[in-house]
Amino acid sequence: MTRAQEFVRSNVRNPNAITYFLLAISALFFPAVVQFATGGSGDYLVGLAADGGVYMLMAIGLNVVVGFAGLLDLGYAAFFAIGSYTYALVASNHLGVTPIGHSLHVPFWLALFIGMFVAAGAGALLGAPTLRLRGDYLAIVTLGFGEIVPRVFRNGGVWTGGVPGISALDVPKLPGWFVGPWVGLDFGWVPDFRFTSANLTAYYVLMVVLITFVVILVNNLHGSRLGRAWMAVREDETAAAASGVNTVTIKLLAFSIGAATSGFAGAFYGAKLSYVSGENFGFIVSVTVLAMVVLGGMGNIPGAMLGAIVLYFILFWLLPNAPQQIEGLASSLGLGWLNQSTPDGWPGIAEVVSRSKYVIFGLILVGIMLLRPQGLLPSQIRKQELKHGEHEAIAAPRQLQA
């Protein structure tokens, strides 16, 4: 048997391998399929997918914190904001209008990593005093941090542009880029390429590359001594310490790496939107990303990615389009009268659906969690934990140390 055959054989029944494979295939063909299906006007959808990639990056990062190390972080969007603002400061004219008086235009590729490192630093700074806390207490502190950071940016006056934020950020540039029928040109190569909103496919491709890069690195971490130590700390901190693991450093690393991923995503987000504002990083972002991780399968990278896709699709495509769709459906079923608003208070079915958007969202979440309590694609460990969970209550309590 050749090595390739062996590789296929050993992975063909592994749900993670299958998911990675399907994700890669769909990432590859998504733009082409969308353009084909919409007759060439699918740019908007490709751009939407690139934005979804931002959430996917965050889900992968939060999965390190919550899934691997078991630290509940409810303020994850703060690092996203820090990454975005860092990018905005080092890659726009904005520093010129601050007391510094001299603007910076760091190239996108470098600024991406600056955003990442600043966020990682912020993660370490927040983590150092708080990671001695356990469980619920840590969650509350991170919740506070997540509220403080966007507020600081909103009230940062001239430094952060206040409520309107910072606009006209630099866009990524490359020495060259492929063009082809998908942008209405012949196959070719354009030099000195600038990413613009006219070519969202470029952002999409960039996002796929970044995600691939991050997934490989995080996957390596998961299988290393660090990943093992995270698991151990999550399972039993006391035993981990007795086995020679410095639990504080290990947790700090998880926190920082999660923050770094979020900062990375934030810098990309700032560049693509070419605009940052404190309004974009609220609690709802943290909760959405957390929901993606939990729903996808905590502690499993492809699970978190799948969760990100599903939730993003529901939140940013399904629900916004639902009112129109339901109107169409009602008409075709001969229930057109449902679409009209009536004087006795019926606002029309589209309006009803649009108003109850979050109720529907909540119901979908509850439904998925009832059907798959371990998440869509659980890690083996979580599966076992859940299976045995009911027996745990009967077993003797294992608390020893104060």
Next chain:
Amino acid sequence: MTKRFGGLVAVDNVTFDVEEGEVFALIGPNGAGKTTMFNCITGFYKPTLGTVTFRNRNLTGSPPHRTAKAGIARTFQNIRLFDYMSAIDNVRLGHHCRMHSKLWDSLFKTPFERGEERRITEHSMELLDLVGLGRQAENYARNLAYGQQRRLEIARALATDPKLLLLDEPAAGFTPQEKVELMELVRTILARGITVFLIEHDMRVVMEASQRIVVLDHGEKIAEGPPIEVRNNPRVIEAYLGKSA
């Protein structure tokens, strides 16, 4: 050494030395302060008074991971394994403080990291064989039988490459056959140049396995010496059986 919890004196001015290469036992009735002693030595508690010195190094109050790195490993009275990690991963984790891969190595899976992982996997397998769990390597720790869990915990402790191994009631709940096997294991560990320090209730194990014994009662040291002496010490008999009329 003294350890007080508020007004309660758990360990009261107890001093002893463990000699290199011996099996040393700490015994005493329930609540005598034996486990507190262990927790002070391994850094889970900070002694109220007194010092912990190990191979001429002052370890008083240093955190658990540092005492582990200094060469003191321990097991727990109520087994504390990583339940949802495989047996071999439990042992691999024990190597953590002896590994040199940095964050960079882990991120990029450098040849150094791969080599180190391969070495510790081999060594973990050896340790599992040593405690007789070679065939359970891939099983979750929680799915092992009780006696196997106790032995896995010893394997994990050995993985930290200790000079001194602290066993907290290793024979608790064992069948006579398992106790014999345990004593054999203790001898093997000793032969590897590791000093063994155990807390045990089972007198047969203590008397047969150990060279020297310290007896605690209500946090105070009431006897110290070889098994035969301690067994006949009137204060020890009193502590265990009560005062005879």
